[in-house]
Amino acid sequence: MTAPASTDIVDSAATPDAAGGGRGRLRLRKSSADRPGLLSNIGLGVVIALFMAPLLITVFTSLRTPTEVALDPLGLPIPATFDNFVDAFKQMDYLVSVRNTAVIMLASVFITVVFGALAAYPLARLTRRWTPWLYRSFILGMTLPIFVIIGPLYLLQRDLGLLNTWAGVILTYVGINLPVAIFFYTSFLRQVPIEVEEAAELDGAGPFRTFRVVVFPLLQPITATLGIFIALGVWNDLVLPLVFLRDPGLRTVMVNAYSNINPNAVDPTTLFPAAILGVLPLVLVFALMQRRVVQGLTLGSVK
Amino acid sequence: MIARRPLAALSFLAPAVIIYLVVVIYPLISSARLSLTDSPAGNVGEFIGLENFQQLFGDPDVMSALWRTLAYAGVVVVVQNGLGLILARAFFRRIRAQRPLSVMLLLPMLISPLMAAFIWSALYAPNGAVNAALEAIGLDSLTRIWLGDPTTALWAIAFVNVWMFAGYSCAIFLAGYMNMSNEVLEAARVDGADGWRRFRHVEWPLLAPALTVNVTLALIGSLKVFEYPLVMTNGGPAGSTTTLTLVIYQTIFGGQGSFGYGVAIALLLLAVVVVLSTFVNGFLRRREERI
Numbered sequence: 001m002t003a004p005a006s007t008d009i010v011d012s013a014a015t016p017d018a019a020g021g022g023r024g025r026l027r028l029r030k031s032s033a034d035r036p037g038l039l040s041n042i043g044l045g046v047v048i049a050l051f052m053a054p055l056l057i058t059v060f061t062s063l064r065t066p067t068e069v070a071l072d073p074l075g076l077p078i079p080a081t082f083d084n085f086v087d088a089f090k091q092m093d094y095l096v097s098v099r100n101t102a103v104i105m106l107a108s109v110f111i112t113v114v115f116g117a118l119a120a121y122p123l124a125r126l127t128r129r130w131t132p133w134l135y136r137s138f139i140l141g142m143t144l145p146i147f148v149i150i151g152p153l154y155l156l157q158r159d160l161g162l163l164n165t166w167a168g169v170i171l172t173y174v175g176i177n178l179p180v181a182i183f184f185y186t187s188f189l190r191q192v193p194i195e196v197e198e199a200a201e202l203d204g205a206g207p208f209r210t211f212r213v214v215v216f217p218l219l220q221p222i223t224a225t226l227g228i229f230i231a232l233g234v235w236n237d238l239v240l241p242l243v244f245l246r247d248p249g250l251r252t253v254m255v256n257a258y259s260n261i262n263p264n265a266v267d268p269t270t271l272f273p274a275a276i277l278g279v280l281p282l283v284l285v286f287a288l289m290q291r292r293v294v295q296g297l298t299l300g301s302v303k
Numbered sequence: 304m305i306a307r308r309p310l311a312a313l314s315f316l317a318p319a320v321i322i323y324l325v326v327v328i329y330p331l332i333s334s335a336r337l338s339l340t341d342s343p344a345g346n347v348g349e350f351i352g353l354e355n356f357q358q359l360f361g362d363p364d365v366m367s368a369l370w371r372t373l374a375y376a377g378v379v380v381v382v383q384n385g386l387g388l389i390l391a392r393a394f395f396r397r398i399r400a401q402r403p404l405s406v407m408l409l410l411p412m413l414i415s416p417l418m419a420a421f422i423w424s425a426l427y428a429p430n431g432a433v434n435a436a437l438e439a440i441g442l443d444s445l446t447r448i449w450l451g452d453p454t455t456a457l458w459a460i461a462f463v464n465v466w467m468f469a470g471y472s473c474a475i476f477l478a479g480y481m482n483m484s485n486e487v488l489e490a491a492r493v494d495g496a497d498g499w500r501r502f503r504h505v506e507w508p509l510l511a512p513a514l515t516v517n518v519t520l521a522l523i524g525s526l527k528v529f530e531y532p533l534v535m536t537n538g539g540p541a542g543s544t545t546t547l548t549l550v551i552y553q554t555i556f557g558g559q560g561s562f563g564y565g566v567a568i569a570l571l572l573l574a575v576v577v578v579l580s581t582f583v584n585g586f587l588r589r590r591e592e593r594i
Contacts, residue, residue: 175326236415268425
């Protein structure tokens with residue numbers, strides 16, 4: 001559309017909002033509306049820089065010696081040293097805690113995904129009186145703050161002998177993540193036509209075979225996203241392992257970092273490398289599957 | 304078809320239902336029961352009726368933590384979403400920069416709350432980067448001991464929360480922008496509505512669903528805030544950052560012999576989250592229908 005034509009439309013439309021502006025101003029706006037001005041580019045650049053600065057300072061400071069940082073907190077890491085990482089690595093008992101966290105995370109994701117999908121299948125297909133009721137009681141769990149149940153949960157695990165075991169923590173993660181999994185799988189399956197399953201049944205497949213061969217593969221794209229969403233939550237969680245895992249040999253990355261490093265008593269040259277080590281495995285995953293991670297992060301928004 | 308095989312359907316449901324009953328439903332019922340006892344450490348306790356709840360509403364520590372948590376949530380919801388909205392609007396017009404920039408802004412969210420608390424403890428330290436940066440640009444008068452001053456500590460922590468999740472709000476608003484039809488936006492532009500008017504009368508009403516999601520999520524998330532105050536200030540200085548979750552954690556697990564009371568405070572948190580999120584969500588959804 002050319003500029004004169006557009007002003008014609010504006011004049012004939014003559015809305016109250018448009019009436020205030022003259023012809024010349026309107027044409028100016030039309031041409032400048034799509035392209036942001038220099039000033040707004042600079043403003044946006046400053047905001048983005050401020051957002052990223054903490055991350056950059058974290059990386060830079062962890063590569064400098066404590067004396068350098070005390071002299072100039074904002075300096076560059078020249079020459080770089082990795083001594084801080086060695087210290088933080090030891091303090092966090094890193095390899096053991098990464099292994100512990102990885103085991104808990106993978107098991108929680110795997111069990112949640114399988115049991116969530118299994119439950120979502122009949123919930124999506126059955127139309128009995130109790131199915132919407134059961135579905136809704138699962139969904140209620142999505143907004144429940146963990147602090148509401150953590151006291152009784154502690155007693156329950158103590159009585160069942162599950163304190164200080166991975167099984168207790170994994171079971172809890174599965175329980176609190178099942179609502180999210182069931183919500184997404186059920187709404188996904190409701191949009192999948194039923195014919196494929198019926199065809200499988202005509203071929204003589206029973207319900208379990210139909211689920212394994214037809215239904216679960218259909219859920220694959222949302223499974224990846226959901227898995228990342230749950231994995232992030234488990235990896236980054238402090239509360240559950242802090243309360244349920246007291247044995248140092250079983251602790252996760254976050255608990256070891258919290259227990260061994262007091263942020264008000266140590267140098268930034270210990271805190272920053274610890275923070276980097278704490279998120280490093282996730283950053284690697286992020287780099288490998290950026291698209292899925294962005295979907296996984298924003299998954300909560302559709303809830 | 305699973306619908307014609309009730310036994311198969313039940314066996315599909317069983318694992319999830321059993322785990323959910325054990326991990327979520329049973330503890331929830333157990334909470335209600337324990338909150339009516341004076342159980343010191345979760346063992347046997349005398350039934351004391353609603354005494355815990357009477358005590359709770361007269362307990363200045365709990366009440367101030369409640370108001371503090373509400374103020375914290377209010378500030379986080381407004382600032383985080385305001386910033387997210389401004390960024391989303393800026394990204395919307397920059398089609399090529401949109402993806403890389405919004406991915407960059409999502410990065411802080413990937414960091415665990417504990418690690419973010421580590422990073423910001425160091426940045427806020429008296430000789431840390433925040434004060435150094437203020438001095439470098441000549442704003443020496445603004446430097447202070449951010450986490451050691453009762454007037455700034457809570458808001459310094461709220462800022463960390465905003466830093467982590469503003470990119471998330473931005474992503475949701477941006478999705479709202481992408482859903483707008485080009486014709487409507489083009490018509491508004493052709494009508495000559497200036498930037499602010501276009502935003503106020505065209506974009507803002509169309510962003511209503513994104514706003515509902517953003518406000519509800521930020522509200523629920525910030526009412527549950529725990530790691531930042533625990534790690535950065537442990538509730539101090541002078542109790543100025545003691546949120547409801549910290550009170551619950553300390554009352555239940557702090558060895559004070561007040562398990563039953565702690566569980567009662569946890570139920571207060573549940574009531575606040577459910578009432579506020581239902582109310583706000585309902586209000587915003589009705590607003591969506593009106594416009």
